[in-house]
Amino acid sequence: MAYDGNLPAPTFDLDTYANNYQGALLPIRLAHISTHCPSLSRHALSSAIDAAKQGKDVQLYARLHDIADRLGFADLAKMDTAWASKQEEANRRELSRLEGELRGYKNNMIRESIRMGQDDLAAHQLSTGGPVPDPNDPHSQHTSGYNAAYQAYGKMRDYCTTPTHIASMTLRLIYTSLLQAVSSRQAGGSPTMYYNTAVSNAHRIRTIGVKEEEMDRLVPIMNASLGIAYLGNGSYRDAASYLLSTHQDYATLGAVHNTDFPRMVASGNDIAVYGGLCALATMDREQLLTRVLGGPFRFFLELEPHMRKAISLYTTAKYEACLNTLRHYHADWSLDVFLGPHVDLLFARIREKSITAYFSSFSQVSLSSLASTFPPAHTTSSDVQHAMELEALSMIQSGTLAARLDVVNGLLVAPRTEARAATHADAKAAADEVERTLLLRLQRVNAVVAGLEVPRGKGGGAQQAGW
Template sequence: MAWKGNSNTGAYDSDLPAPTFDLETWAGNYEGALLPLRLAHVSTHCPSLARQSLSIAAAAAKKGKDVQLYSRLHDIASRLGFGDLAAIDLDWATKQEEANKRELARLEGELRGYKNNLIRESIRMGQEDLAVHLLLTGGPPPDPANPQSINSAGYNAAYQAFGKMRDYCTTPTHVASMTLRLIYTSLLQAVSAQQTGASPVLFLNATLANANRIRTVGVKEEEMAKLTPIMHAMTGIANLGQGAYKDAAISFLATPHEYATNGPVHGTDFTRAVASGNDIAIYGGLCALATMSRDELVDHVLGGTFRTFLELEPHMRKAISLYTTAKYQACLDTLRHYYSDWSLDVFLGANTGITACSHVDKLLARIREKSITAYFSSFSEVSLASLASTFPPTSSSPYAMENEILSMIQSGMLDARIDVVNGVLIAPQKETRSATHAQAKAAAEEVERTLLLRLHKVNVSLAGLEVPKPKGTYGEGVRVGNGGY
């Protein structure tokens, strides 16, 4: 079940089964700079689709202006041994690079003119045009002689250019538009960094920070209704990328269903540029299934507003329903069937960085651990052979089930002990008799204490030591204070 690909070397560790979707149809759901990056992820993780995905990615890149991205795709083709795809169209690349430089010089000249004229709105628009150009062209390449140049190269240049718009925004709508651009660019930075072997944490933190700023931009209610779904969805993706699956689940579940139908907002359609409604259903369903209790799944996932997203992915709804009805083996079989699809997703299939596994590997492992724990909670003891038949181990080792259970016990996930000799997993014995005696003793002590307090009160009254109530209190018809009775 756990297959790994190395996106840096282009070498495959083992074969990932072909996904259930058609690649061309799947690619048609996305657009923008993230589409070639998604296809590059597919090419380095699925040998059977590598050639097709690189062909589609190269064609998509040539429709844009990013020569660096186009060259990177051909480098991947070369590492994977596709000589015909590794040949770069030098004529197109040269012409496009020259056109990009001319356009960059023109936009920088216009921006300098706007700044000289001190027209704030013109400066903002000029800065936005420059930032959009840097985003579409992938920004300037880093200088090999200057390691620090990487901070202002690539998508970093576009992010910094969008950030400079802040001083020239005059309305909340301008701030909202700029913030959405920053969110989209930071996600591109994160995906690009992940695929080049760098850490995406800094860029994911920037995504979270900008998504939180959406709450306070101060736009009108009808405009905020369009921004809120994007804010929750992008927050969920950023949390997912950082491995904060519980926080990601909460964000995805809070995403209004209008996310899938809003269309472009301030010039960017996030359902096509970043994640579709189907993607949100899968991300939210997996994160919720891995981190939430059965009652939470029933109330907030199957019975909440998120069900609208699950209608887009019936197999995810089915898996959650099977788990809530204690059909754990069927639930895991359903999830395992779509493992290849999810591993090829650029966010779910990204490497976690700590171990050589992806986010979907960690999520499915957590769901499996939860299922074993919930299954065992109904028994006082279960044989390891029975557990292995219900939850087939992912390894062929004869000690795979035993090692997995031992790991769960050591991590505190499972409260039990293993009888290695008889091959039995035993639940801790509960001393019901002792617990009942302790509860009865505590109740008796509380009754005795109450009786002693009442006796003390009686003795105080009989000895005349009770303090009498002062006269002139409320209810006796005596004036109290100024004008009150």
Template sequence: MASKNSARSPAKRLRQDSSSPADNFNLPAPTFDLDTWANNYDGALLPLRLCHVAIHCPSLSRQAIGLAISHAKRSKNVRQYTHLCDLAGQLHFKDLGTPDNDWVSRQEEGNKRELSRLEGELRGYKNNLIRESIRMGQEDLATHHLITGGPPPDPNTVQQLGGSGYSVAYQAFSKTRDYCTTPSHMASMMLRLIYTALLQAVSSMQAGGSSGGNFANTISNCSRLRSSGVKAEEQVKLEPIAAAMSGISLLGQGNYPDAATTFLSTPIAYNTLGAVHGTDFGRAVASANDIAIYGGLCALATMSRQDLIDRVLGGSFRAFLELEPHMRKAISLYTTAKYKTCIDLLRHYYSDWSLDVFLGAASSSVGSSSHVDVLFAKIREKSITAYLSSFSEVSLASLASTFPPVSSSPTAMEEEALGLIESGLLDARLDVVNGTIIAPRKELRSGTHGDAARTAEDMERMLLLRLHKVNVVMAGLEVPKPKNGNWAEGGFYQ
């Protein structure tokens, strides 16, 4: 098993997740069993998930990198396999860090032969001008690039340097657009573009690059998927995927309020969809349990107490929360003002969620913090402000006992309270001498006088209106009501 320093240093050298905080490279063991957890996923994203675990959790590092290498060797992605072997070597697992060169050579040759065959078939289809055959040939070629990770980059070719990896597969899938003849063909292409864009995003994040463009492409393709024009029975299967993948992309961009709204709109049918146009997004990208966690955390961090009660616990999203009872319990604790218990429960699952490839990724909006860190900070801020709203004066010692400071500094609670006041989240002032937080005093006397004056004005206006009505009747100017209660055309009584 790698030591603390040995697990951190290769991660820093490789910059697999270069924007994550240093603490996230030494996470304690999670509550789940790694083998059971890995069995929930498959496809090209699984090795990337395991790679994220290996870098950030020293206690599971060897097991995770071993599973990732084993899975990569069963695929055709030679570049991913050699990369994982290099990572294992830098994590000081020498027995796992030696690649099988015979397998690498055989697989590379096989990939080249298959690529040459598919390109030849596509050229023949284009010469014959058979549109459907061209679409299928282009799709087969793009799928080959997807499962092999794209052609190896050629250092001597500038054009290919920018188009290596999954971006080649994305471009190849995009070319099928011109040959799609039915809405179902368009929907199939959009699903493949969504999946490939998410793979690009995760690969880019683990390489220390920017993933904003890939998430933006995912959101755009999800929007097109909703308006693809397919039949109603097929659209029912596409809508859950579009909502879930849009939510993941908004989460990746750090847009937590919109992500929460999108996750809450995801139909529970996502849990039982299975493969749609050849891809099971519940296993290839995120399970229904993951959607429950993503949506629950985003909602808890951004929504008001009443919205949590009405839209989360009382809405259709509750069906997702039933899959993750601890997430449902945390939201229930917050809505009943049990803030300390809520935060303690969330902290218990901090490692689990930080080891998720989407939640544990860096948030571009807040320095080097991961999405989990940002969401936890927002939930803590909301809890503190809601707690203080019930008091006119609270001591820092009492506040610290309810919300233990994150750091061990003796002035940590004072600095946190001052930060909330300066940011405008907390309407109060800090008495440093006495160690108290004082809410602004409300002038109850002046408020009562104001309410009484407004009530008197309303009564005076009502009495004047009644007096005007009496004068109109006494002057004989009142218009009598028709006996039959009907009006003729032109405004005259019949």
């Protein structure tokens, strides 16, 4: 886990923030804040521990105390061992009861009962954090923790008799994989696999075949979770596209199949921020105007007016103001579990895009004026121009900026395109290509027609040019 966080205090109030969420992700979110933002660290961690104590997950509780220990909060680090052992005992008893019931159902061979028994068992695994991995057996990793819950949910598949059952199972699978992803990242692992699982599960929703009115409730969740999963894997363009298609009902959806996505995973406000940033980083001005500001996504943007403001600033070419607005909320967004690891990347992309867009209206721009419009981050004033030059160079080399650098005069020069000459050259190249291809194929056909293939085997074929 990263303990190097030194983010400034965010603009939101921690308690209000915490009120927006519930479920296993809440303590994880709070733990993320506590490890990244020193000023809120203590407050966040104690709320997280409180939240964890409400639940049944003793492992999570222990992990939070571990964090407290490392952050140096001696008082928070002291565990309520009595509660922990009591809860652990209760969990164990509940688990064996559920397993016994499930065995009974299986003996009776009633599918629906088995399904429900499996569901209860999985839900229990999820809420208790699953079995503790055996440190001596590396294979136990796959069947412990949230993996156990995921597998238990997966076993429901054989006993689902209606599309609605499948839908409910799929939602749980998505939720579990997102949870796995976040907790795996927090534990220092790679979340990619879990996000991929979430993506493939979410895509399945489309083909389940439930009734239309039920589908209307599922699709927003599908789009939102696809967006989050793509965001988590760094596919910002896909993420933007799915988040933007999320229907506004998502924010007021409530629980679907006992899973309240907006409260348990990401709220409408989160969707607005994720979608807005991804769109800003990947779409051009035209798309931003029609799909983001002008489309149904506007509803979400109303929840986060500063995001809307940033986007409209970008579309009106006020790049500096746009970047400043974004920077103002940098801390807020970095403290989000899903968005946090990607904020800096997204900001860098938006900055590159802004520079490209800004430059597109000039035939040449001096590096110093570019640097004053887009002040390079983390540099002293003396080498601003040098930093700008390096940034411009890397953008040119990566192909994002169509320009050339005049090092001597400190200018960025736009490539001159001579449409006529270029078209001419293109036509010539195309004609040459056609001619060459025709000749090559003609030769081949001729050789076959005349029976002049290189023969099989030894003789003839491998002769060298003899004189």
